[in-house]
Amino acid sequence: MKLRVYAVIVVGLLGSGPLFAQPARTPESPVESWKKTDLRMNDNCSACHQRLGEPLAMQVSQWQGSVHAQKGVFCDSCHGGDPTSTVLTVAMGEQNGFMEAPQPPAVPDDCGRCHEDALASFKESAHGELFESNDYEPSCVTCHNSHDVKAVSFDMVAMTASCGECHEQNYIDEVRNPLAETDRRMERLRAQIASLPASNPNAAYLHRRLDKASEAFSRLAHFLNANTITTQRQTLDRELTYLEFMVAFDDTKTSD
Numbered sequence: 001m002k003l004r005v006y007a008v009i010v011v012g013l014l015g016s017g018p019l020f021a022q023p024a025r026t027p028e029s030p031v032e033s034w035k036k037t038d039l040r041m042n043d044n045c046s047a048c049h050q051r052l053g054e055p056l057a058m059q060v061s062q063w064q065g066s067v068h069a070q071k072g073v074f075c076d077s078c079h080g081g082d083p084t085s086t087v088l089t090v091a092m093g094e095q096n097g098f099m100e101a102p103q104p105p106a107v108p109d110d111c112g113r114c115h116e117d118a119l120a121s122f123k124e125s126a127h128g129e130l131f132e133s134n135d136y137e138p139s140c141v142t143c144h145n146s147h148d149v150k151a152v153s154f155d156m157v158a159m160t161a162s163c164g165e166c167h168e169q170n171y172i173d174e175v176r177n178p179l180a181e182t183d184r185r186m187e188r189l190r191a192q193i194a195s196l197p198a199s200n201p202n203a204a205y206l207h208r209r210l211d212k213a214s215e216a217f218s219r220l221a222h223f224l225n226a227n228t229i230t231t232q233r234q235t236l237d238r239e240l241t242y243l244e245f246m247v248a249f250d251d252t253k254t255s256d
């Protein structure tokens, strides 16, 4: 016990020394500051909460398996506060930018601080329009969770996922149908690009472009409306046509 207190003091002293000085962290600029994952040892938010017992410990284990934990989005990135302090009133001090957990009406704007495109497409959709009158459901966390947030995939648009709680199959088809063929095209391209020989000078480049296309694809489902999705899809379709051409072009070259 003594030893731990001592260690905390030493870390505290080092942390405040000029050599280990950290940039000031604000709720507006949280992600960059934590991208340096070598600072993780100062994540006292998790360290303390983990020992609190339920319902205040589960957020830690849920978050640990999340895409956010992987990408350096920590407790304080969303909640504010000072993760370098072990003192509750400092770590969770308003003076250090700590904010109370967002209430349901505030959740979209809260997530939207870092996900502008997702927020915009959500607001434009039927879900966004009915958000207030439908008791703030579905919200970002209805479909993605708040702590156990996973990387997205097209499989989310299905009866088995959160859609099925509220909808029949025809609503899901409205979103799935205009995207299903594009999803298959991308899968085919992914396999083709993966099987290009490593010596192929274009392989890495094509891979990057396909990753970009996948990101653009994941943005489309939020619009919900089939006409909007089909219009929004056009730039992506052109990109896939180009990638298909490039892959075919390389095939003829390498089979010589």
Ligand code: HEC
Residues within 6 Å of the ligand: 044, 045, 046, 048, 049, 052, 056, 075, 076, 079, 080, 081, 082, 083, 085, 086, 087, 088, 091, 092, 099, 100, 101
């Ligand atoms: C020394 C232990 C300790 C540390 C360090 C700590 N917390 Fe807490 N936290 C608690 C306790 C105890 C509660 C519940 C009592 C309360 O709300 O004051 C709590 C409550 C919370 C809540 C819920 C508040 C609400 O609105 O319902 C959030 C969110 C939270 N902490 C986030 C953080 C973040 C982010 C950090 C790091 C910047 C952090 N905590 C650091 C002990 C700690």
Ligand code: HEC
Residues within 6 Å of the ligand: 045, 046, 049, 055, 056, 059, 060, 063, 068, 073, 074, 075, 076, 077, 078, 079, 101, 102, 103, 107, 110, 141, 146, 147
């Ligand atoms: C991606 C943003 C995000 C991250 C990262 C995050 N939280 Fe939260 N947290 C939320 C949101 C949003 C809520 C509001 C409750 C909800 O909608 O589920 C919340 C609620 C809470 C609550 C209140 C519980 C409740 O049900 O009201 C606690 C405690 C908490 N978070 C602790 C933590 C701790 C500890 C960490 C780090 C291990 C963390 N959070 C990381 C977004 C986040």
Ligand code: HEC
Residues within 6 Å of the ligand: 030, 031, 067, 068, 071, 073, 077, 078, 110, 111, 112, 113, 114, 115, 140, 141, 144, 145, 146, 149, 150, 151, 152, 153, 218
């Ligand atoms: C502090 C900034 C920040 C906040 C706030 C935040 N996120 Fe994130 N989120 C990120 C980052 C960074 C990534 C990783 C992005 C990447 O890899 O391109 C991410 C990834 C995601 C992904 C995976 C995207 C994919 O392409 O697979 C989802 C889903 C997500 N966040 C949902 C949420 C939700 C829901 C909330 C609110 C509860 C939220 N985020 C709040 C920064 C944030």
Ligand code: HEC
Residues within 6 Å of the ligand: 108, 109, 111, 112, 115, 117, 118, 119, 122, 127, 138, 139, 140, 141, 142, 143, 144, 152, 153, 154, 155, 156, 157, 162, 215, 217, 218, 219, 221, 222
């Ligand atoms: C009705 C369920 C639902 C709601 C509500 C919802 N999403 Fe999504 N989200 C999805 C689905 C489905 C995908 C796309 C899956 C795919 O096709 O890959 C997605 C994709 C994403 C992505 C990855 C694409 C991108 O834009 O970078 C992020 C990030 C994201 N959502 C965040 C949010 C945020 C933030 C909110 C709230 C403002 C929100 N989502 C509301 C279901 C939902």
Ligand code: HEC
Residues within 6 Å of the ligand: 126, 127, 130, 134, 137, 138, 142, 143, 156, 157, 158, 162, 163, 164, 165, 166, 167, 171, 172, 174, 175, 224, 225
């Ligand atoms: C919490 C309940 C809830 C969840 C979960 C949910 N929705 Fe909805 N959705 C609604 C409500 C409410 C409306 C508006 C009323 C209506 O059209 O029935 C709506 C409307 C829609 C519409 C009509 C859009 C338009 O332009 O008219 C589509 C399509 C749709 N949702 C698809 C989905 C998909 C796909 C998912 C899963 C990714 C999903 N919804 C998850 C409640 C939900």
